[in-house]
Structure formats: structure tokens, C-alpha cells
Amino acid sequence: MSLATHLLCDDCNTVTALTTLVNLCPVCGGLLEVQYDLAGASPNLASHAAANRQQGMWRWRDLLPLPEGATEVSLGEGDTPLMAMEELGARLGIPGLLVKNDGLMPTGSFKDRGFALAVSFARGLGAERGFTYSSGNAGASFAAYCSRAGLDATVFVEAAANDTKVAMISMYGAAVYRLHYDSSAEIFDALDALARAGQHSFVNFVNPIRHEAMKVYAYEICEALDWAVPDVMVHPVGTGGGLWGAWKGFNELRSLGLIDRVPRMVGVQPAVCAPLVDAYENGREATVRTGDASATMAQSIAGDDMIHGGRRILRAIRESGGRAVAVTEEEIAEAMTLLGSAAVAAEPSAAVSVAALLNGREAGWLAEHDTVVAVITGTALKQPGAVLKVARPPRGDVRADAAEWTRIIGAPVFAAPAIHSATSPR
């Protein structure tokens, strides 16, 4: 049974029931946050989750909001690998580096966590359609889960998204529109107006359910570490739903007595458009418009402003003792290459998690003994153009010729067996 109790407004504390479809606070238009009765949790919650026959995210259903009797809309999301990266870690001066690879989600990005939950929730309350705005990955995920759930999906996708990302949204069955705009602020105003007009929005934070699923990061990571807590968690930040949700999840585990502290939360953006870093470094509580979103290859997290001023993200970063880090285009390309060499294919906006670590020791915010979890939010296949840009081209062209291949591969490593073909003399 879900321990979720109600929605609470960030700004005016108005309580809203979880039994109706809402987006923003009906009184003041503020952001709504799901609240839980964690005191009612079973003392065996963690071991029940471990023993749950269900796979992935839904093992943690008690800690997620889902209407009574609602069934999960699932494509197999969650329980992505948490990989120890010994060599890469040693190279970066942090041998305790781990990568949480959400590029392995059903539609290739971490967005699947949020849409699995938000679409399940909405369908459980009778929704038949919805819309979202997307830089590309969210649109594909939303479209896929809506198809699975039987909901009509409309996606407004940034015109800067590559053709493959846009086509994937369409392939999953959604109505797609390319979105043109001058500043992210225009989009946020339109989104708020639509929500006030009663259109059901699935945009991060405007939709109060989506980011709740990102709490499961914390559950999966701490469970995999046998209920130890990483010192640092690094996450790319577009809207910041991943970082905020993870932070909430760690705090819940602490309230439940399963862990005794939360990691330092580190949010990463490309230096050419880093409203979060700008606000963090200047001591502001909210972001202001800054930077050029078209100047980075980290397209999935490129924005010159943040939804509701990124206030929640700034709070999570500051209260956890973390930081906001800007990374250059060169660092992003280097991180993609380093991750590739370590068998992890990350799109540019995902590789920023590792790009941020390149100078972390030097800058003094990382220590050698730190356990660091870098989240990879999307697979490299999401942005084929970037892969072509950073990967080495093929070494050459060859024919199917054994002698030529031997020259390329090098000397034989074992004694060749005596193979007699039908044409060999006996």
C-alpha cells in the first residue's frame, strides 16, 4: 500500500488530495510536492523490496504515489546497473567512482522512471490524454508510456532536438510538434498557463508526480551499497527533476532509519548555458536568464533558464553541502571518450556527470576517499551526431582476406589446428 498521503504547495502550504488530477497549486500556482506517512512504513520495507518478485522501480511501490487499485504501466524500468569504475576512477583521483547507467532504460534515458509513474498515476485517475514539452528524451519516454497505457500523447519538442530523437517520439505513437522559442522563460510561461487552463501537463515539477520516481535512484543505489551512502552524487541538470527526486529519496531513507546522512548533491550544466551554476555561484535563490542554449552539444540539458527558477535544485544542492558545476564542450567530449573506453556509451548531456569530475580533485571539492556516483542519464545512441564527432574514425578499409587481417591483428597466439578441408590432399 502506498504511504503517500497528499500534495503540499511549496509556497503557500495548501494541501491538495492525491485523488484528483492537478498540476500546480490551485490557490497560488506554486509547485506541489507529494508527502508521505513514513512513520507507517513497515520496519521490513527494505527487505520486502529486495524479496519482491516484481522487477525494477515497482519494488518500491509503497514509497511512490499511486491511486488505490491502479495498475503500473511498465516497460521494465529501474534497477539499472551501478558499476564500479576502478580504472576511470583512479585516473580521476577518485578510486571509489561508480556509474549508475540509466542509459539502459527502455527508451534509452532516465526519463522512463518518471513517466512510468506519472502515466500510471494519471491513468489510475481516469486521464485519457496529456502533453509534455521536451528537449527530446522526455518526449520519447512519454510517448512510449502513453502508448503502453492507451493515452493520447502530444509532445512539443525543442526544434534543436536531432531528427532521430524527434522521429522516435513519433514512432512511439505521439503527435509531435517542433517547438520554436527565443528564451526558455517563454516555454515556462506557456506551460503554467496551460496548467491553469486545466490541460494535464506531464512537464517536470508542473506535474507533481513525475520526479517522485527519481527517488528510486536513492533506494537502488543505497541497496546496492548494502545501505552505505555515497559521499557525492553527480547528476546532469536540465529541469533538475533527477537531482531533486534523488535528494528527496535519500532524505526519506534517512527518515526511515536506513541511512544516517545524505550525499553531497552536485548538479552539472554546460558552461555556455549554466543558469543553475550562475545562481549558485552568485548566492541567488533562483535562476535568471543567462547563456546560449544553442552553443552546447549537451542539447538535452541546454536551457537559458529553469522551471520556477530552479529553486528546488538550488535548495537540494545547498542543504546537502553539494555544488553546481559548469563544464566546457572540450570536457564533455573528453568525458564521452573516457566513458566509452570504460564501456559506457553516454550522450553529451549524460557525459557531463563525468566531465564535472575531471577537475574535481584539483578544485578541492572531491577527496580521494570519496565514494562518487555519477549518473548517466541517456545512451550515446540518442545523439548519433555527437558520437561521430568524438569517436575515432575507422582505421581503414579491408577485404575479407585472412593474410591481410593477420597483418593487422598481429602474430598468432596459439598453435593452429590441422584442419583438413574436402579439397586438401590426404
Ligand SMILES: [Zn+2]
Ligand atoms: Zn500554493
